[in-house]
Structures are given as C-alpha cells and as structure tokens.
Amino acid sequence: MRSLYEKIKFRYDLGNSLLNDPFYKDGVQKSFLEINKFPLRFEVINYILKFLDKETNYLEIGVRYPEANFDKIISENKYSVDPGSENVLNPVDFKVTSDDFFNQLRTGIILKEGIKFDVIFIDGLHLADQVERDVINSLEFLNEDGFIVLHDCNPPTAFHASENYFYRMSPSGGNWNGTTWKAFFKFRQLNGLFSCCVDSDWGIGIISKRLNLGTPSQVKNPYFEYNLFDENRKESLNLISYEEFKTKLNTFKN
Ligand SMILES: C[S@@+](CC[C@H](N)C(=O)[O-])C[C@H]1O[C@@H](n2cnc3c(N)ncnc32)[C@H](O)[C@@H]1O
Incomplete structure (x- = not known):
C-alpha cells in the first residue's frame, strides 16, 4: 500500500506533468490568444444591423446571460430563445430548445404570422447536427437580405473542438467551441450561400x-477531420479580419 507521502508525491508529479505537457501548454496559450481578440460578437452583429439601415428583427438562439451579448444588441425588435440548461433564471422570451421554437413558429403558435428575421445569431447547442438544423431552420425564417451569425466557428485546437462539454481537465481549459465548425464548414461548401468567418x-x-x-x-475534408481542417483553416472558414469584413460589406452599400 502507498504511504501518505507517496500518494501526495504521485499527485504532485501528475499535476506537474500536466502543466508541462506540450498539448496542455499549447491549449492554454491558444485560449489566451483567443480570449484577447477583439471585437466581440455583439460589435460585429451591431455592425451588420446598422449596415442593413432599416427597422430590424433580431433573434438570438442560446442566450445564457443576456448581459454578455443580447442586451448589447441594438435592434428595434429582439427575440431570445433558450431552454435554460445553463442559467436557471433563464430570462428569455421563449424558454424552449431551438427545434421547438422553430416548430412553434412554423405552426403559427408564436409570434406574428410570416415573421422574418434580419439577423439570427446561432449560439445554442454547439454540436454539429444541432447547428446544422439551426442554420436550415434559420434560412427559412431569414429575410432575403438577412444574415445568419454563428459563434464559435474557429476552435484553436482539437481539444476546444471536442464533443464533450463536461471534460474540464482538457488542454482547452474548459473553453468549448464544440463541433460548430463542422456545420459551418458544411455550409461553406454549398453553392447558393455566401459565407466568411471573422477571426475574433x-x-x-x-x-x-x-x-x-x-x-x-x-x-x-469528407470525414471532417480536425487536422485537415487545421491545415486548411483559412480556406475552410474563409477566415478574415474584422477590417476585411467591414470593407467587404461596404462594397455592397447602395
Ligand atoms: C454559449 S451559451 C450562449 C451565450 C450567449 N449567446 C452569449 O453570446 O453570451 C449557450 C446557451 O445555449 C443554450 N442551449 C443549449 N441547448 C440549446 C438548444 N437546443 N436550443 C437553444 N439553446 C440551447 C444553453 O442553455 C446556453 O444558455
């Protein structure tokens, strides 16, 4: 049986090996870089809403704490959807999953008949099949000149792009993009839709x-392999700076 000293030393050595692990160090460094990038999502969304230059309908899927993003959005009409998995208070308009919300919208149970949105921000469950459904449903309720905005499309390492939200010992340090990138990349390959990803x-x-x-x-990248995505990150996402995005958008101004 191990002595108390041996048990403590084992844990100390385990902790040390984790802190010195190259994957762990890389994950910590890349999380730090990402956390310090600007602008944040609300600034990009507000830029798009202002660009539209009309009375706008904004929908946010996945809100958690409204003060982090939803409250900062400048739009005449704002709607929020969240089943409340991460915030028990869940101060949103529709306390349901995005699937239920869109079904209710389709059957005319909620909101004005024929309502369309100008910007839909998808930031709910970050698993590829759910994000894909959120995009498909959003396209149905998006004005022709509208925009879909998706958070968390650029995971800095494979650990950030894990399917498992609950594993906290990861080199991602608990920062989680999930597999959103896969859904975004899928739509990036389709004709008839145009997309880019702001690197922030x-x-x-x-x-x-x-x-x-x-x-x-x-x-x-038919099997949606992370390493292949990483090698072709810029082209896979059409990753551009915020300045490039604003310049691009302004070329479409009448
Ligand atoms: C990352 S947080 C949203 C953060 C927020 N949009 C922001 O910018 O600060 C994800 C939220 O999605 C919600 N969520 C989880 N599953 C969902 C689903 N199926 N439909 C809609 N929202 C979902 C969670 O309850 C959680 O509050």
Missing part, C-alpha cells in the same frame, strides 16, 4: 443568401 471571439461565422461574402470552399 472564437470565430464569428457569417452567412448571407445574397451578398458574396466568399465563394464555396474547395477544401476536401
């Missing part, structure tokens, strides 16, 4: 039905 705040993906924000990705 964990990757702010933007999709337009009408404005050419970027043509479809030609990157071949």
